[in-house]
Amino acid sequence: MTNREKIKQEALKLFAEFGYHQTSVRMIAKNVGIRESAIYNHFPSKKDLFLELVHDGKKRVQAASYINEEMLELLNNPELFFTQFIDKVIEVWTKLEERMFTKMMIQAKFNSSVEFDLTLNDLFAGISNILEIVFEELRNYGYIKDYDNELLSEQFLAPLVVLKFRFLINNFFDKEQVLNYARKHASFFWEQIKL
Amino acid sequence: MTNREKIKQEALKLFAEFGYHQTSVRMIAKNVGIRESAIYNHFPSKKDLFLELVHDGKKRVQAASYINEEMLELLNNPELFFTQFIDKVIEVWTKLEERMFTKMMIQAKFNSSVEFDLTLNDLFAGISNILEIVFEELRNYGYIKDYDNELLSEQFLAPLVVLKFRFLINNFFDKEQVLNYARKHASFFWEQIKL
DNA sequence: GTCTATAAGGAGATAGAC
């Protein structure tokens, strides 16, 4: 791993834990094992380093896949589909890099310090889009009651978003516990909307 | 208004907007119209000032009432009850002081900088407790399906929490729009759980 | 590419006059 990559890795870790402003270039350098000034050989400024992390994370978030071919074929068994979908979402969300990125993003969003081109909605857009397609299909099959796709998507997602925020803040989570919680909510949701 | 009160007012405003660390004692003093050193006549340190704001906010949150006698009598008309309950919650949540305090809290919680004695759950404990009582009553009356009170409470609350986070981040909201969104979700929720 | 040294400025906090 090059020093440039190490810098990005440590920066993400520290930005996520302490926030952008509370993380100094000195801290990043120390964690990498180089001097502060060496960082400026790779990035013109602290802000540019941050923006590159945002850019990387944005691409990763947009590329994240919460669904595959096999799962789409499970749509005729919605309960099973949702179980697998939830597992996939939690699997992606609990990856260390994803957690650090989201935490860094949310902190930056809350205090209007650094401007950057990624909204909170962008973080959940991938899942929302899939959900709306899924509900459309389920409705066509006559499996669910007739509600607005967007409303259904928000209702399904909200408890998961709250769950995610909670474990990001606590900086600790038991993956099994998170999974159980998410499955319970998905199961409740399905019970409500099924025909 | 005394200078001490002014200091607290401006500090809350700035901590909410920029976060604890990104707000300097100098900024607070400037907004009040005094010199930095004068602040130390009222508070031994920046941290103490912050902790006093947390203490005040905590008391306010714990004292917040989302329900009254008349509303409890509406429990035999749950749909109307939930409409009024939602209106009350949004009314409390959209108050300037409440918004600033919550935003300050969440920022402080996300970057584990200052330690203080208030969890994110505390912020929503008041509403959760009422909801669990409400669901207990509604079940006794035979109005709703038999689900765990805690699960129902979380499902009801989650979309509202997400809504709150969203408008805190955007720092702007149209109260009518927020109300419509909240009512729509409450109405959906009621449709699902009613017998 | 990394180092040492340093600049320039902002931070929290204090001393002492009024």
Add this chain to the structure above:
DNA sequence: GTCTATCTCCTTATAGAC
């Protein structure tokens, strides 16, 4: 209680040797 002046430390960033 507020002021001016100041201390000490930490910040981002740069210059120039190796």
